[in-house]
Amino acid sequence: MKALSIRNLTKSYPNGVQALKGIDLDVEEGDFFALLGPNGAGKTTAIGILTSLVNKSDGTIQVFEHDMDQSLEAAKACIGVVPQEINFNQFEKVQDIVVNQAGYYGIPRKQAIPRAERYLKQLDLWEKRDAPSRDLSGGMKRRLMIARALVHEPRLLILDEPTAGVDIEIRRSMWDFLREINVQGTTIILTTHYLEEAETLCRNIAIIDHGRIIEKASTRRLLDKL
Ligand code: ADP
Numbered sequence: 468m469k470a471l472s473i474r475n476l477t478k479s480y481p482n483g484v485q486a487l488k489g490i491d492l493d494v495e496e497g498d499f500f501a502l503l504g505p506n507g508a509g510k511t512t513a514i515g516i517l518t519s520l521v522n523k524s525d526g527t528i529q530v531f532e533h534d535m536d537q538s539l540e541a542a543k544a545c546i547g548v549v550p551q552e553i554n555f556n557q558f559e560k561v562q563d564i565v566v567n568q569a570g571y572y573g574i575p576r577k578q579a580i581p582r583a584e585r586y587l588k589q590l591d592l593w594e595k596r597d598a599p600s601r602d603l604s605g606g607m608k609r610r611l612m613i614a615r616a617l618v619h620e621p622r623l624l625i626l627d628e629p630t631a632g633v634d635i636e637i638r639r640s641m642w643d644f645l646r647e648i649n650v651q652g653t654t655i656i657l658t659t660h661y662l663e664e665a666e667t668l669c670r671n672i673a674i675i676d677h678g679r680i681i682e683k684a685s686t687r688r689l690l691d692k693l
């Protein structure tokens with residue numbers, strides 16, 4: 468099954484910038500996929516549309532065969548997103564941030580609490596569970612973003628520049644964690660402008676530039692060409 472199927476996705480901002488100029492993209496279930504491109508290519512716009520924060524101008528998107536125009540709630544339930552901007556309430560406690568997110572998806576607290584514990588332990592944040600998020604380091608905040616995005620157990624996890632500004636050691640441990648959940652069955656799409664991140668982690672890569680996909684290939688084929 469396809470985790471994501473995008474056709475002719477187009478976005479013009481009110482100021483006239485054409486951020487996406489007709490994107491076609493398919494991502495298979497189980498894939499670890501990179502959307503690679505320079506700043507300004509349209510990556511964040513694409514993710515904004517996938518998370519309903521940005522309105523598309525044209526095109527269709529299906530998430531595990533749920534059309535985002537026709538079955539938005541079903542599509543959203545399949546997606547977990549780690550945005551680029553850290554956006555926690557700085558006074559809210561780490562564990563509450565994860566548990567409360569589950570409420571947006573109608574998941575009972577009783578079910579959310581053990582899940583939050585599991586993800587906080589896996590992401591090495593359990594000792595910080597009672598700390599307000601403002602006490603966390605940058606790398607911890609990034610990991611908390613991932614825990615929050617997983618609490619409804621999405622089939623597709625989308626990360627926008629997940630390791631931007633994170634030091635190398637924490638980056639490696641985040642990579643290991645993402646590999647692990649991919650092996651366990653979660654489809655992953657990340658955006659990055661680091662070729663190294665795409666080639667280390669991802670099985671397939673699409674290169675986006677100026678709002679167009681200019682290359683799509685398996686990582687191995689792409690590296691042979693470069
Ligand atoms: P990336 O994430 O690849 O850096 P973006 O999606 O952020 O790319 O940006 C794509 C293009 O759209 C850029 O030219 C950017 O300046 C423009 N853009 C992004 N957001 C807005 C906005 N809210 N209003 C107008 N233009 C925008």
Ligand code: ADP
Nearest residue numbers: 543550553554555556557567568570571572615
């Ligand atoms: P803030 O006022 O700081 O945006 P919110 O309580 O509105 O705080 O949101 C906290 C987090 O939950 C944000 O990351 C936001 O993206 C996410 N969120 C808010 N509303 C929803 C929703 N309806 N479904 C899924 N996530 C949501």
